[in-house]
Amino acid sequence: MNSIAVDSTEARRTAGVTFAASLSFQDIRHGYHGKETIRGVSLTAKAGEVLCLLGPSGSGKTTLLRIAAxxxxxxxxxxxxxxxxxxxxxxxxxxxxxxxxxxxxxxxxFPHMNVLDNVRFGLTALPPKEATAEAMIALERVGLAHYAEKYPHALSGGEQQRVALARALAPRPGVLLMDEPFSGLDSRLKDTIRADTLAILRETRATAVVVTHDAEEAMRMADRIALLRDGRLVQVGTSDDLYRRPTDLFTAAFFSEINEFSSIVRDGQVETPLGKTRVSGIGEGCPVSVAIRLSGVVVREEGGEIPARILSRRFLGVVELLELAVPGTERPVRSRIRADVLAPGCKEVTVTVNSQDIFVFVKRAETS
Structure with a gap:
């Protein structure tokens, strides 16, 4: 059943077929039952670009997609x-x-239609012979021409996903909208299917707008990412922009696990139980939130700057997840370190924080 990636590269036809269009949302607002769900979103997917709409449930991603459609x-x-x-x-x-x-x-x-008829479904404007030829080209492109006579129930989840992609691409759309296209797939297959889909999008040169709630998936696929929260656009940029230069605490927490502390700017720096950090552009006495990535909390048996005690230790394969007791806070500090760095049974350790994994944000009142 899971033969989807074995020879798909060899089987696929690799020709660009679409005339990619740009898609622009200009100050879009929308609501249901008196509640505003999209709040003034302005955003453009450039021609030939893969743009990911990213955010938690209820952030407005799918509503924007439905408006576009x-x-x-x-x-x-x-x-x-x-x-x-x-x-x-x-x-x-x-x-x-x-x-x-x-x-x-x-x-x-459609369960009552074979694969070819499913792909041909959106080609009603073409004569039957041309529609069949275009549908077969689309199936070749996704490596499933040999399944043309099969029915959906006989295909794996990954193969069904590729049939759906072929059907969406067959009419040669200027923009392709994809709503959580990989959420129903086995986690072991997701990486392969995602890579295959991205390769096909590149070959067809289609503009694609992809909805996802998974930050890593967005980073793997997108040329740019638009992060949404409560119907508002929070930040737009490349994966590098959003990961390395988050504009607020929400963005920082969405792209990596963090320890969060409250502090106040004193003499151009902020202090947390994990040490002091210099800040610029934030006024003296200003309340701030300090985010420290788990991966930036370096734990050693000795030689670090701050003493700590291991409260819990979870082995996750390549990494270990630690909870630490640190002076100055009652809440455990979390760290994600490479497995086997610490000796088995080790309890007393030291902590140092990588400066590039510290982010300081001015505290702002929540807006409704």
Whole structure:
């Protein structure tokens, strides 16, 4: 059943087929039952770009995707494709006329149709022979032409995902929208399927907007990531931007596990139980939140700056997850270290923090 990646590279046709379009959200607002769920989002997916909409459940990712597809209509704002308004004050272009492909979370394959007919389903504008030829090209591209006569129930989850991708690409859309496309796959297959999908997107040169709640998945796939929270755009940039230069505590915590401390700027620095850190651009006496990545908390048996005691130790294969008692805080400090660095049974240790894993943010009142 899980033969999806063995020879897919050799079997795939590798030709670019789409005329990629840009997709722009301009001050999009939307709500349900009087509650605003999208709050003034402005964002552009550039032509040929893979843009990931990232965020927790309820952040507005799928709603934005549905607005782009034409399934939902925004309360206000404009949606443009290649600078042409497709939803806004000047009118509404129906979904089937937008040149947008949509790939659902559950693949949404028709169980009573074989693979070829599933892929051919969206090609009704073409004569039957041309539709069949285009569907076969799409199946070749995902390495499943030899499964054309099979039915979805006979395929593995990964193979069904690739059929859904072929169906979405067959009409040669200018923009492909993908809603959590890998969430239903076995975790062992996800990496391979994701890599195959990304390779196909690159080959077809399609603009892709991918919804995910998984930061690592977004980093693996995206040219740029748009992080959302409560219907607002928090930060947009490359994975490097969001990981290394988070603009707030939410972003820092979304991209890595952190220890969080409260402090106040004194003499140009902040102090936590893990030491002092110099800050710039934050005023004297300003309350701040200090985020320290677990991977930045270096634990040694001796030679570190701060004494600590191991409270718990979890072996996770390549790494170990530690909980430490540190002077100055009643809450355990967590650390993620390489396995086997510490001797078995070791309890008394020392801690040092890597400066690049410390982030300081001004505390701001939560807005509704």
């Amino acid at each position: 034409g399934i939902e209509v925004q309360s206000s704002g404009r949606l443009l494709m290649n600078e042409r308004e497709v939803a806004g004050s000047s009118g509404f272009v129906p979904p089937e006329k937008r040149g947008i492909g949509l790939m659902f979370q559950d693949f949404a394959l």
